[in-house]
Each structure stands twice: as structure tokens, then as C-alpha cells.
Amino acid sequence: MSTLTPIEIEQRLLRLPEWDYADNAIHAEFEFENFKDCFSAMSRIAFECEALNHHPEWTNEYNVLKIILTTHDAGGVTDKDFKLALAIEHIVEEDED
Numbered sequence: 001m002s003t004l005t006p007i008e009i010e011q012r013l014l015r016l017p018e019w020d021y022a023d024n025a026i027h028a029e030f031e032f033e034n035f036k037d038c039f040s041a042m043s044r045i046a047f048e049c050e051a052l053n054h055h056p057e058w059t060n061e062y063n064v065l066k067i068i069l070t071t072h073d074a075g076g077v078t079d080k081d082f083k084l085a086l087a088i089e090h091i092v093e094e095d096e097d
Ligand SMILES: C[C@H](O)[C@H](O)[C@H]1CNC2=NC(N)=NC(=O)C2=N1
Pocket: 053, 054, 055, 056, 069, 070, 071, 072, 073, 074
């Protein structure tokens, strides 16, 4: 899978306002009510990662989850990263309801 150009990345990011592009990856930070809600979302995201065979670099500090997505095999951002970012958005949005 080939990497996307910065223009293509910025275009795709218009649909993902929580995410931004830096250091050859897309980044997002999500704040939850508490640790439990954050970890619960991480658990559901983990199953999505396995289904897509695409895994983030992520950190959790109490109720905050920071996610970095890039495609190691391609050496940059690809559609795989956006596919997972979209799935993450849906999971996080479910929590907000
Ligand atoms: C061998 C290869 O690294 C793996 O098949 C998959 C696993 N998950 C992955 N996740 C991410 N973010 N990038 C990859 O290139 C990637 N590759």
C-alpha cells in the first residue's frame, strides 16, 4: 500500500476533525469521564485493530488516550491509518452518547 500525499491527508482529515497530521503520522487525543471509560474504549479499539491488522502507537494517562497512526510497512500515512481512525471515531462517539 502506498503512502498518501500531504494534500490527500489534509483532504481526508476534513472528515476527522479530532485528528491532525504531524511527523509522518496522524494523531488524536481523547478525554473520557474516567479511567474505566477510557480503558473500555481502548479494549474495543484493540479488537478493531486486530480485525484490520493495523495497530496504533498509543498512551493512556488516567482518562486521556493519545493515539498515533502510521503504516510502518509503507513508511508513512496510508488509507489503512484512516480506516482505523474512522473506526476509532465511531467507538469514541458511542461513548459520548
Ligand atoms: C508485519 C507488519 O508489521 C504487520 O502485519 C502489521 C501489523 N500492524 C501494523 N500496524 C501499523 N500501524 N502499521 C503497520 O505497518 C502494521 N503492520
